Ligand SMILES: [Zn+2]
């Protein structure tokens with residue numbers, strides 16, 4: 001496809017995205033040209049637009065939760081056909097040669113590129129992507145409602161896989177897009193989920209219970225029993241000492257976000273007894289493959305609020321103010 005397309009562009013951090021007409025990108029060697037069906041709006045997009053993450057290419061088309069149909073194949077692409085529906089996640093390129101890539105930790109690649117951050121993403125009618133980092137979406141996950149799986153779902157899943165398998169009582173701190181997907185997967189595996197939301201947000205607490213959490217309360221509430229692990233999905237550093245208080249001996253506190261406010265100081269006693277705090281960075285292609293396989297075993301239903309492409313700023317505003325339940329999705333060439 002050639003010609004012009006509409007795109008939402010970040011021209012200066014801290015300013016709203018601009019609705020622009022730009023040339024449809026053409027696929028280079030190894031790349032796919034994609035007609036975007038839908039693109040999820042992730043909290044990371046907020047951190048990029050607000051300038052809290054500072055390595056963005058400019059101008060930038062954000063968006064890294066993409067469901068799209070292939071419109072053209074660059075030379076030497078194998079394994080895909082025009083018309084296939086693929087998902088495009090945050091990880092957009094790795095070098096394959098640095099010590100992290102060679103050690104099977106491509107999520108930490110020294111030369112990694114990221115969709116919608118250092119590469120143009122899916123807040124547009126078309127995009128191109130390195131075919132090696134695109135995934136054929138399984139049946140049942142080819143619609144706009146699958147978009148949040150590509151980051152909220154994947155990062156939640158990678159965070160969850162960091163937890164020792166014998167852990168059964170798991171706290172989720174921040175109950176948005178990632179938590180509502182993860183709750184369904186973890187519940188299907190027999191885990192007990194404890195959801196911590198913003199103080200007084202009873203709507204989010206009821207949402208958590210509906211998704212399968214056994215208990216839901218405010219983030220300052222004491223956990224009703226000692227937890228084996230905690231996953232923090234809200235960008236609030238003060239949740240780390242709180243989660244350490246909630247977990248039992250050897251409890252793990254996993255931080256799923258890319259950006260967080262400063263962590264207040266806390267007594268060593270909270271970390272004592274082999275409790276740990278760990279961050280989760282990016283994802284690997286192996287995570288994506290395992291996650292898509294998991295979706296086939298235990299189906300997940302996402303709850304989405306859709307916006308037209310031109311309303312991306314409004315979607316970001318609603319995400320920032322915490323008024324969304326589940327995930328925001330830009331509906332671009334979908335229906
Ligand atoms: Zn590398």
Ligand SMILES: [Zn+2]
Pocket residue numbers: 042043044045064090151152
């Ligand atoms: Zn994301």
